[in-house]
Amino acid sequence: MLKKLFNRPIFYVIISIFFALILFFVSKSTAYNASGTQLRTVTETYSHTIENVPIDIQYDTDKYFISGYSYEAEVYLTSTNRIKLDSEINENTRRFKVVADLTNVKEGTTEAELKVVGLPSEMNATVTPKTVSVTIGKKMTKSFDVKMTIPENQIADGYEVDQIEIANNQVSVTTNESTIGQIDHVEAVLPQDQVLGEDFSGAVTLQAVSSDGTILASVVDPAKTRVNVTLKRLTKEVPINLSITGILSDELSNIDYELSRNTVTITGTKEELAKTDSVRGTVDITGVSKNMSKTVSLSASNVTIMPQTVTVKLTTTKK
The missing domain is CATH 2.170.120 (RNA Polymerase Alpha Subunit; Chain A, domain 2)
Structure with a gap:
């Protein structure tokens, strides 16, 4: 019975219609997707902020001198091309620059518009600030002393x-x-x-x-x-304050003394020098019965003394 069915023309008609319908729906689905109504291509956008970008101010450098402006700007870059963005981020391969055109501006103070030029395709840029204040004056050169x-x-x-x-x-x-x-x-x-x-x-x-x-x-x-x-x-010259200590010999009525120098130099901080008016020294006369000389050490707080010792000449007077 199946053999008879396969041999009938109606069978081939049904089969043809079936495959035609399949091809139709496949074609319709492909066209539907290609139209973008249902399938969307997602494009990623990359961004980066570059600080301290030099500002190129264009003006007549032979005639004018400019001042009062910021030397650097901030640039915000966006791109769908990661490779191009990386190239502009790298200072060594960067193509864009920030410029202010003052070629036709007169003397005085003006607000100069900042523009990003030389930017590759598929990239956008925003510069901050948008303007800079620039003072323009006639250029002059003169010699001055250095101090x-x-x-x-x-x-x-x-x-x-x-x-x-x-x-x-x-x-x-x-x-x-x-x-x-x-x-x-x-x-x-x-x-x-x-x-x-x-x-x-x-x-x-x-x-x-x-x-x-x-x-x-x-x-x-x-x-x-x-x-x-x-x-x-820092130094200061101060006098020597000599003190006599000890017991005067019974053979003597008096001992006079004479310093080899009356002042010394002290060094230290400004504050300590201001507080120091003299240095101290002490000579012991115990056992002195005749004319002689003694070496005496000098002292003072928080300063250095030069020299650190002084010679004291003792002159005795007999009873």
């Missing part, structure tokens, strides 16, 4: 500056027209973390300053100079 003053808090207690030698006694300073008139001199500045407890020799930064010490925006050439600083101990 150096070391603050007391940068000198170890018990020392003072004896001598300062500066390699460059005069340097050139470039700034704008209004600032050049405010410059009093160029200061050689010891690093703030440096406290001198011994002689110093090294390169230090140069800064143009006003008469009250205010640092002024400028370019100093050279930017550094070598200095030699010689220190000396």
Whole structure:
């Protein structure tokens, strides 16, 4: 009976319709998915914040001098391409830069817009701040004397500056027209973390300053100079306070004394030197019956005495 069924034309018609329906639904499903109505491609976005990106300010460097602006900005990068993002994060392979175009700006103070240029495709950037305040003035160059003053808090207690030698006694300073008139001199500045407890020799930064010490925006050439600083101990000259102790011999009516020196030099901190008005010494006259000399040690609290001993000449008077 099955054999008869397979031989009938109607069987092949039914089979054809069945496979046609299968092909139809498969094709419809593929088209449905390809349309994106149900299947979605998820694209990941990567981001990174780069701090301290230098600002490239474009202006006529031969004619003008600019000041008063921030030198660095923060850039927030986003990209769907991880490789490109990593390339821009790396300072050595970075293509973008932050610029402020001041080529057509007049003298004075202006708000310059910051833009990110040179950014690769598939990337977006946001810069912070969006603008910077810039002062533009006519460029001027003038020579100034170099001086150096070391603050007391940068000198170890018990020392003072004896001598300062500066390699460059005069340097050139470039700034704008209004600032050049405010410059009093160029200061050689010891690093703030440096406290001198011994002689110093090294390169230090140069800064143009006003008469009250205010640092002024400028370019100093050279930017550094070598200095030699010689220190000396804080000293003070004080008298010797000599005391006589012991028993006067029965053979003598009196003993006079004479010091080989009347004063000595003491060294110490500023505070201890201020408190010390003299040094002490004691000579024992017990057993002295004739003219003689004795060496006496000197003492004082919290200071060093130079010399530490003194000679006392004793002159006797017989009864």
